[in-house]
Amino acid sequence: MSGLKLFRTDTTNSGMTEVMPRLAEVEADVQGLVETHMETLLGVRFLASEYSTGPVLGGRIDSLGLDENGSPVIVEYKRGTDAGVINQGLFYLSWLMDHRREFEHLVRDRLGAAAAGQVVWSAPRVICVAGDFTRYDVHAVREHRRSIDLVRYRLFGRDLFGLDPVASVRGRQSQDKPLRPGRTAPHAATGGDRTAALDELADAVDEVLRGLGDDVNRVQRKQYRAYQRLQNLACVCPPQKTKLLVYLKAAPTTVDLVPGFTRDVTGLGHHGTGDLEVQLRTERDLERAQALFRASYAAA
Structure with missing residues (x-):
């Protein structure tokens, strides 16, 4: 992860042992870890897994959530490097923007009416969690008008999970001063x-x-x-x-x-x-x- 090296101290001989990073065996392992601890890891309240976009599109959104500021969040996962993860997330985001009422019903069912009434649609987000990203991926997200986060993951040993934010871009609406x-209203001397x-x-x-x-x-x-x-x-x-x-x-x-x-x-x-x-x-x-x-x- 960006050259990060992790070591475990050995109290027996005062030595250090490197804990080698690895990828998950399958994509579902990463998804399961993140969904179980989504609020801790991403600051996002978990709503649904493998959410169907209906028979017309025939797709499934890996994870749906709501962030700390009330913005809808789509999370897509890839075990390794996959050039299609960003476009896939943006494709589902377009679907979500056309199905706002459906999403708000989901929020109401999972988190209650108060949360559903505070959903903010000005800056929905896509978070891509993958084993790695290319420089072309980083360039691509900076050219989009949507809010996208690229997050690299690694597993260390048997019980350590690391996340490394690679790129984070917010939609133009939320970036305007x-x-x-x-x-x-304009400042008045009051x-x-x-x-x-x-x-x-x-x-x-x-x-x-x-x-x-x-x-x-x-x-x-x-x-x-x-x-x-x-x-x-x-x-x-x-x-x-x-x-x-x-x-x-x-x-x-x-x-x-x-x-x-x-x-x-x-x-x-x-x-x-x-x-x-x-x-x-x-x-x-x-x-x-x-x-x-x-x-x-x-x-x-």
Whole structure:
């Protein structure tokens, strides 16, 4: 996986033994692993396996799901390298866009009416999980107008499963620069210097989060702005009167919480995803938060 080498320590003789990577015996083994743990691995709630597209097309979508931001997700799997996996996923995506009501009924049956009512159709996704991809595959996804993730997998030993995001491209609609968080009209001077300062801070947060890597994509939602790798790494809410709230994927248990700056919100309701809340009031707070941003990037 991109030259990654994995070693197991040997406490008996203080040595190291390399754990050799391998592909699955059959494609179904990869599909079974991902579907069983889809939310942990991809940040996607599992809906259905081998979903039929009907007698006319005669096809079956490997997996259907719903991501953290309410976007429909198609997951297609290949044991090794297969040039057809991207086109196959896009073919099924076109079918899905023509059968929105059917998908929403599926969401209602699996996840409930509330989830079905919040499905967002502006940026449906295709995730391709395969043994490898060619440079032509990576180029192809960057030429499309759809949201596509290429993810390379490897098995290590008997109980280790690795995922390596190779390329991640978001559809043009979600990439357009939105209004500042919470704005529904052009900025007006209605909050004085403090409002302007928080708007500038929000812009600075946007720059820092998108600068973490070329694979960070911004997804605008009504109540928050998500920064997504394979999963959400951060969600930024519209500025409040005195602060900007950012929710991160980094685990609160790995952080020394500071009252007034960081807070564990596990199990508490809030917009977006992430159990670590960061409260930003000044540029100095943003500087303090950058290590947390990087930890969330690594976790996503």
